Amino acid sequence: MTKHPDDQKRPTHGVRDPVAFTSLVERHSADLHGYFARRAPQAADDLLAELWLRAYAARRGFDPARGSVRAWLFGVARNVLSAHWRRVMAPRADLPGPTRDDPWEAVDDRLAATAIAPRLRSLLAELPPEERELLLLVAWEEMTPSEAAAVVGIPAATARTRLHRARNRMRTGAARDMTGDPA
Template identity: 70%
Template sequence: MTSVERDGPGTDGAATDEELLIRAARDASAFEPLVRRHSAALHGYFARRAPQAADDLLSEAWLQAYTARRGFDAGRGLARAWLFGVARNVLSAHWRRTDRQRPGPPGEGRDDPWEAVDARLDAASVAPRLRALLAELPPEERELLLLVAWEQLTPGEAAAVVGIPAGTARSRLHRARRRLRADVPLKLTGDPA
């Protein structure tokens, strides 16, 4: 599935995200449709991880993406994964600036990304257990799972975001899903089983 099929064509017709990003290296106006297509998804990424700073982080991500647009290589992956990679770097820099570490397990107070999970669960009684299980996952498995479940990236796109081979990402996702499935009777978003 192409980016256009997933996100819909912009006002520019049938140009894919990759074509727009390549064109944006020469013509800055080609960058605008990318902002329209992906701002909501990137804002959601930030809002679930750093709610109080989401708007600022989104602005910073677009500024960095615009500045780095000439470095995009379509041969290395989709524009959507590249944009989420930029967003991930912006978020990591934010965490380093604010307290030198990523948020801890749920319930520790600061920018609690797990609150969004609570709001979406059907059964309130499952929420505490799911939050605890997510906190117990190794960070690399948790990040991949959340990129697929929350951001609706494909495992291949999520792999590109975190900079690992697609096969490694699929293995880590399988392990994370298996751990969660063993204890939580829910179908996870983006879960094929």
């Protein structure tokens, strides 16, 4: 995974300039595709294309004071993914019953530790959505808590607190399962 710590030091015209925008696509496409592939493998290519269309259209709104270019792009990616799940999971008149907001069934296929995948999926699903997203951004996308905070749109200190809480909940749940302690 390619890190770009110098994104904040790059002039903002790289984001705002249509010609220079190409370098952003080249530099960040692999990481952003990975983000989509881990969350919606069947639609990753289409979601990446949608991301670049939205990012290009919104490029003048990039504010370097709010975070790095990478964090801004992941924020756009998060919005694209949310819109995708709203479309996919929208209630249909021809299908009975409730729909789910998060497609955690697909996570099983992505976890290396298949023996504990069902329980990890359950523990992740029990986390509040924002804590879950922070945890996944840090674990899967290798973001810093500050970068993940910018993606989610919360202060860095709040993100660190929520990330700590999410990690503790996951640790406690996994430890409880390993020891067989029901409490």
